[in-house]
Each structure stands twice: as C-alpha cells, then as structure tokens.
Amino acid sequence: xxxxxxxxxxxxxxxxxxxxxxxxxxxxxxxxxxxxxxxxxxxxxxxxxxxxxxxxxxxxxxxxxxxxxxxxxxxxxxxxxxxxxxxxxxxxxxxxxxxxxxxxxxxxxxxxxxxxxxxxxxxxxxxxxxxxxxxxxxxxxxxxxxxxxxxxxxxxxxxxxxxxxxxxxxxxxxxxxxxxxxxxxxxxxxxxxxxxxxxxxxxxxxxxxxxxxxxxxxxxxxxxxxxxxxxxxxxxxxxxxxxxxxxxxxxxxxxxxxxxxxxxxxxxxxxxxxxxxxxxxxxxxxxxxxxxxxxxxxxxxxxxxxxxxxxxxxxxxxxxxxxxxxxxxxxxxxxxxxxxxxxxxxxxxxxxxxxxxxxxxxxxxxxxxxxxxxxxxxxxxxxxxxxxxxxxxxxxxxxxxxxxxxxxxxxxxxxxxxxxxxxxxxxxxxxxxxxxxxx
Amino acid sequence: xxxxxxxxxxxxxxxxxxxxxxxxxxxxxxxxxxxxxxxxxxxxxxxxxxxxxxxxxxxxxxxxxxxxxxxxxxxxxxxxxxxxxxxxxxxxxxxxxxxxxxxxxxxxxxxxxxxxxxxxxxxxxxxxxxxxxxxxxxxxxxxxxxxxxxxxxxxxxxxxxxxxxxxxxxxxxxxxxxxxxxxxxxxxxxxxxxxxxxxxxxxxxxxxxxxxxxxxxxxxxxxxxxxxxxxxxxxxxxxxxxxxxxxxxxxxxxxxxxxxxxxxxxxxxxxxxxxxxx
Numbered sequence: 001x002x003x004x005x006x007x008x009x010x011x012x013x014x015x016x017x018x019x020x021x022x023x024x025x026x027x028x029x030x031x032x033x034x035x036x037x038x039x040x041x042x043x044x045x046x047x048x049x050x051x052x053x054x055x056x057x058x059x060x061x062x063x064x065x066x067x068x069x070x071x072x073x074x075x076x077x078x079x080x081x082x083x084x085x086x087x088x089x090x091x092x093x094x095x096x097x098x099x100x101x102x103x104x105x106x107x108x109x110x111x112x113x114x115x116x117x118x119x120x121x122x123x124x125x126x127x128x129x130x131x132x133x134x135x136x137x138x139x140x141x142x143x144x145x146x147x148x149x150x151x152x153x154x155x156x157x158x159x160x161x162x163x164x165x166x167x168x169x170x171x172x173x174x175x176x177x178x179x180x181x182x183x184x185x186x187x188x189x190x191x192x193x194x195x196x197x198x199x200x201x202x203x204x205x206x207x208x209x210x211x212x213x214x215x216x217x218x219x220x221x222x223x224x225x226x227x228x229x230x231x232x233x234x235x236x237x238x239x240x241x242x243x244x245x246x247x248x249x250x251x252x253x254x255x256x257x258x259x260x261x262x263x264x265x266x267x268x269x270x271x272x273x274x275x276x277x278x279x280x281x282x283x284x285x286x287x288x289x290x291x292x293x294x295x296x297x298x299x300x301x302x303x304x305x306x307x308x309x310x311x312x313x314x315x316x317x318x319x320x321x322x323x324x325x326x327x328x329x330x331x332x333x334x335x336x337x338x339x340x341x342x343x344x345x346x347x348x349x350x351x352x353x354x355x356x357x358x359x360x361x362x363x364x365x366x367x368x369x370x371x372x373x374x375x376x377x378x379x380x381x382x383x384x385x386x387x388x389x390x391x392x393x394x395x396x397x398x399x400x401x402x403x404x405x406x407x408x409x410x411x412x413x414x415x416x417x418x419x420x421x422x423x424x425x426x427x428x429x430x431x432x433x434x435x436x437x438x439x
Numbered sequence: 440x441x442x443x444x445x446x447x448x449x450x451x452x453x454x455x456x457x458x459x460x461x462x463x464x465x466x467x468x469x470x471x472x473x474x475x476x477x478x479x480x481x482x483x484x485x486x487x488x489x490x491x492x493x494x495x496x497x498x499x500x501x502x503x504x505x506x507x508x509x510x511x512x513x514x515x516x517x518x519x520x521x522x523x524x525x526x527x528x529x530x531x532x533x534x535x536x537x538x539x540x541x542x543x544x545x546x547x548x549x550x551x552x553x554x555x556x557x558x559x560x561x562x563x564x565x566x567x568x569x570x571x572x573x574x575x576x577x578x579x580x581x582x583x584x585x586x587x588x589x590x591x592x593x594x595x596x597x598x599x600x601x602x603x604x605x606x607x608x609x610x611x612x613x614x615x616x617x618x619x620x621x622x623x624x625x626x627x628x629x630x631x632x633x634x635x636x637x638x639x640x641x642x643x644x645x646x647x648x649x650x651x652x653x654x655x656x657x658x659x660x661x662x663x664x665x666x667x668x669x670x671x672x673x674x675x676x677x678x679x680x681x682x683x684x685x686x687x688x689x690x691x692x693x694x695x696x697x698x699x700x701x702x703x704x705x706x707x708x709x710x711x712x713x714x715x716x717x
Contacts, residue, residue, distance in 0.1 A: 035501060
C-alpha cells in the first residue's frame with residue numbers, strides 16, 4: 001500500500017510528462033512505406049521520396065523528446081483532403097504543397113506567411129535558391145519553407161548519341177536553337193534509325209505544358225498579362241507549338257506513347273532524348289549502373305537547352321506550408337524547430353533527384369558528388385515558376401496540355417488549339433479566381 | 440423444383456458472341472492479375488514482361504507488411520457492414536410505411552424520396568461536409584456510415600417490393616390481432632428476403648468501393664477505408680515505377696468484393712435481370 005502510494009505520484013508525473021509533448025500534425029504525399037522504413041532513423045540508409053521522408057520524421061521524433069510529429073499520409077496530391085480539412089476548420093499543422101498551388105490557398109487566406117517561423121528557426125530566406133524562393137512567394141510574402149525544385153530535364157542516351165556523332169569531349173552535344181535541334185534530330189535518325197526524341201504525348205498534359213511554359217518564359221512572353229487571365233494567341237506560343245509539330249511531322253520523335261511507354265522506350269534504348277522530370281533520375285541511374293541494360297554507362301541528364309530566347313526553364317517545387325489556425329507558443333516553437341530540421345536535411349532529400357532548395361546545399365560538395373547533380377544544378381538558378389497571380393495552375397496545366405498535344409500531333413490547327421486553350425482557361429479562371437495578389 | 444423452366448439453347452453464333460464478350464471482360468482482369476505478379480523493375484522496363492515468368496508475390500507481401508493495411512481493411516468491413524445493416528433496416532421500415540400505411544403527406548414525402556434519386560452525391564457534398572464538420576463527425580465511424588444510410592433507391596426499391604405483396608396477408612394477420620409492427624416483422628419482412636439480399640449486396644458493394652466521401656471525411660490515416668488507404672500508400676508515378684504494386688493493390692482491394700459476388704451470385708444476377716421486384 002505504502003509502495004503504491006509512492007508509485008502513484010511517479011506515475012502521474014510520467015503521464016504529465018507524456019502530455020507535455022507538443023504535437024505537430026504533419027500531412028504529406030510521397031506514399032506510405034512504414035513496412036520498410038517504419039523504425040528507420042538513419043536517413044542515409046533510406047531510399048526514395050517515401051523512404052527518406054519517413055526516416056527523417058522518425059529521426060526528428062527520436063531527437064526531440066518534447067515534440068511528437070504525427071505523419072499523416074494522404075492520397076496524391078492530397079488537395080481534396082486538405083481542402084476538406086480546412087473547410088471543417090481542422091487543418092493539419094504543416095503540409096506538403098506544390099508551388100503552383102500555394103497561391104490558390106494563400107489568396108483565400110488559408111495559409112500563414114512563414115517568415116516568423118523562419119526567423120525563429122534561424123533560416124534566412126536569402127539562403128533559398130532563386131527558383132525555390134520564387135516558388136513560395138505570393139504578394140511579397142513567403143508562404144512556405146521551400147523543399148525542392150523540380151522541373152523538366154533532357155535525359156540522354158549517350159551510347160546512341162555517340163552513334164549519331166553527337167558527342168564531344170565525352171558529353172552529349174545538345175542543340176542551342178530550334179533549327180539546330182531539327183538538324184541534330186535528322187542526323188540522329190539517319191545514323192541510328194531511331195527517334196531523337198522520346199515523348200509521352202498521350203495522357204501527359206504536364207509534359208506538353210512544361211515545354212510550352214519553358215519556351216514562353218525563355219522568350220519573355222507576357223502570357224499572364226493580368227490576374228485571372230492568360231494569353232496564348234501570340235507569335236511566341238505559335239513558334240513553340242509549330243516547332244514541336246514539325247518534329248512529329250518529320251517523325252523525329254515517338255508518337256502515341258503514354259508516360260510508362262515512353263519510360264520503357266528510353267530505358268530500352270529506343271531513342272536519344274527523353275524530356276521528363278527530375279523525379280526519373282533515380283530509376284535511370286539504376287539502369288545506368290546495371291550491366292546488360294541498354295542505359296548501362298550510357299546515361300546523362302541536363303536541363304532543357306535554350307532553344308528560343310533566354311536560358312530559363314519552367315520549374316515547380318515542393319514546399320512545407322502552414323495552414324492558418326490557432327496555435328499555442330509551444331506549437332509555434334515546435335513548428336519552427338521542425339523547419340530547422342527540414343532545412344538541415346535538405347541535402348538528404350536531394351538524393352530523390354529533386355534539386356535542393358538551399359544554395360549552400362546545391363553548391364556543396366556532398367550534393368555535387370551525387371551522380372549527374374552537378375549537370376542539373378543550373379536548373380535551380382535558371383528555373384522560373386509561373387507567376388503566382390495565375391491561380392488554379394494545376395487545372396490550367398491540364399487544359400494547356402490537352403490543347404497543345406492536339407496541335408503537335410496534328411489533330412488540330414495550331415491557331416485553333418491556342419485559341420481554344422486561351423478561351424477555355426480564361427472562362428475557367430473568370431469563374432474561379434479569388435482575390436488578386438502580385439507575385 | 441417443378442416450376443424450373445427449361446433453359447433456352449443458344450445458337451452457335453450467339454454462343455460465340457457471348458464467349459467473345461466474356462473474353463473481353465476477363466482480359467483486363469487477367470492483365471491486372473498478371474501485372475500484379477511481376478516485379479516493378481521488370482514492368483518499368485517493359486509492361487509486356489507480364490506475359491512471361493518469373494512471377495513473384497513481392498507486391499502482395501509489400502501490401503501485407505504495411506502496418507496500416509489491416510486497419511484499413513477492418514475500417515472498410517465495419518463501415519460496409521454497418522451501412523448495409525442500416526440501409527436494410529431503414530429502407531425496409533420506410534418501404535413498408537410508404538406501401539402500407541396511410542399518413543399525412545405520404546405521397547408528397549414519397550415524391551421527395553424519388554427526387555433524391557435524381558440528385559447526385561456531388562450536388563450535396565459541400566453542405567453535407569459542413570454539417571458533419573459542425574457535428575464533429577469527421578474522422579469517425581458515424582461520419583463514414585451515416586451518409587450511406589440515406590438511400591432513396593433503397594426506399595423506392597423496398598416500397599415497390601412491399602406493394603407487390605398481397606394485402607390479404609396483412610388483413611388476415613390483423614384479424615388474428617397482430618399489431619402493425621408484428622405484421623411488418625413477422626409476416627411481410629420474411630417475404631422480402633430476395634429484395635433484401637439484392638439491396639444488401641448492392642449497398643455493400645457501393646460502400647466498399649466508395650472513395651470520394653471517405654477521402655474528404657476520413658482524413659486521418661487510422662480512419663482511412665481500404666480504397667483511400669491504398670491510394671495514399673502509392674508513391675507519385677506509381678503507374679510507371681510501381682505498376683506491379685498498383686495492380687496488386689487493385690487485386691487485394693477487390694478480393695472481398697469478389698467473395699461477395701461468389702456468395703451472392705444468384706441475387707446479383709436476379710437483381711441485374713430486374714427480377715428481384717415482382
């Protein structure tokens with residue numbers, strides 16, 4: 001009895017100690033892999049987006065006994081769930097968000113500007129790369145901790161490039177203009193009998209939108225002249241679409257392929273260049289290291305080359321945003337500490353293939369020692385997101401991709417496709433635009 | 440037994456057409472199954488690899504190793520069973536009332552029920568979500584079950600079925616001193632078993648496959664149903680780098696449904712043929 005009386009306060013103290021652990025409710029996509037990484041705290045031992053983020057959160061929880069991050073994985077991309085949670089006034093504390101979506105939520109006042117958290121975490125926004133800083137900036141405020149930059153890359157089969165006589169000093173020679181692109185493509189096809197370009201033209205609106213946005217930005221085209229408005233019936237847009245249509249008319253690229261088919265084509269050595277994103281680097285590197293595979297020792301990757309105008313490229317990125325809700329000082333401090341931890345581990349995330357969001361990481365020797373990363377690093381400097389005054393970028397991308405695809409494969413005249421894209425997007429934006437904010 | 444109608448013989452041409460139809464329907468299912476038995480790496484290189492060995496169960500092992508899979512499975516089972524039970528109970532009671540009882544505004548109310556058939560789920564999802572938020576029912580079993588209990592189709596279906604049962608039975612029971620509830624429970628309800636089975640099967644299938652409402656109501660992973668949980672477990676670009684796993688998820692999620700089909704095959708066929716309502 002006496003022992004029980006002594007133990008009781010200790011038990012209560014223990015319980016009270018447990019309750020003092022500040023909860024941070026983190027919501028993300030990237031999949032669920034607790035079966036493999038549920039207890040992993042060694043981030044270096046984890047692979048892939050899911051593995052790395054899971055191990056990171058395990059490590060944070062292990063190193064911060066007074067904070068408990070609950071990891072809630074949602075079905076990609078997670079916005080239906082997030083919007084529902086916000087409508088129910090029960091949003092998570094911190095969420096992964098694509099940069100193109102941040103303006104939608106920020107304009108509705110659903111996100112907190114994160115400068116106070118950055119200050120408390122000792123993170124200087126000047127430490128962000130140019131692309132990642134732009135990605136989270138809306139109306140002069142920062143609405144997220146940038147986490148990575150991802151965008152289009154030219155994945156190259158160097159063995160076929162050598163066969164086509166397009167290698168110089170061990171590096172593939174990429175075109176520096178649209179005309180040179182076509183010359184290279186013809187030469188490549190003549191010498192290898194294979195298409196220069198592997199394209200996923202079926203069911204991949206993002207791919208076509210990436211091409212158009214990149215070269216519109218390169219030509220300094222004013223294609224978002226005002227909030228809630230897009231302009232695509234321009235000489236710049238016509239030039240880009242006509243160029244891709246020409247590629248297909250001359251059969252210099254693959255046709256009728258969706259994304260899995262295009263990936264299979266590239267990994268099986270059936271074409272020279274596959275323009276797709278940073279996220280495919282890991283898979284192609286694996287093939288590069290595997291003897292017997294067509295890409296074995298025959299893979300290189302670079303940002304989109306400058307074909308028109310300036311050397312810039314359209315990019316997107318992931319960021320950690322903070323939905324607006326009541327928070328105690330302890331919760332705010334826990335969030336700031338999580339931000340600090342995320343920033344400190346940004347280099348680990350770079351192993352996924354995405355570019356780091358911090359200058360010191362991208363310029364660091366650890367990152368540059370990773371395969372091909374030095375070649376793609378310039379994307380972080382020349383990458384540009386769409387202006388944040390353009391809301392509903394995900395839906396806009398779908399319309400752009402659909403219409404541009406129809407034009408480049410010859411299903412629709414170029415002018416008609418661009419006119420339809422412009423009309424459809426402007427009608428859609430007129431119905432859905434909320435507020436206005438300058439980027 | 441005596442009323443078993445002789446089966447009509449199909450002409451060879453009709454038989455061939457049926458076989459082609461069966462093959463066309465089975466082909467995607469067989470393709471899904473084959474893909475689920477291949478490693479993701481093999482499929483990323485060539486999805487045609489599904490046609491040949493080696494086959495593996497690694498995708499199924501990955502699903503079963505996930506700590507949450509059985510929780511989601513349990514959630515789905517609970518939600519589907521509770522919804523089905525609730526729908527059968529409520530729709531039977533409502534159907535009986537509309538078919539047999541006289542009460543004020545009966546016809547008007549029935550018109551409202553029929554209107555419910557014309558209003559899609561999407562049209563009411565926002566106020567419904569708001570209502571459940573006010574009641575703090577999101578991320579709970581009641582939150583997942585209650586919307587499924589509103590079944591215009593079930594009420595209409597059971598009303599029509601009760602109307603088809605001769606009123607002589609009610610009158611005979613009334614003469615014997617039975618109460619309204621006794622007539623419903625002891626006399627009429629047992630006669631509606633075929634309709635109950637049909638409605639039950641369709642409700643269970645609908646609840647099991649539901650995605651949208653669970654997606655926005657159950658936002659915490661411990662309350663996910665299997666459909667939402669499996670979707671959340673997918674990594675981006677699952678269709679390219681995780682095709683086998685994706686297909687294994689599809690097969691895994693459909694196993695309980697497949698079992699329901701096997702057990703209730705007769706009722707499903709009757710319902711499809713429109714013979715459950717007399």
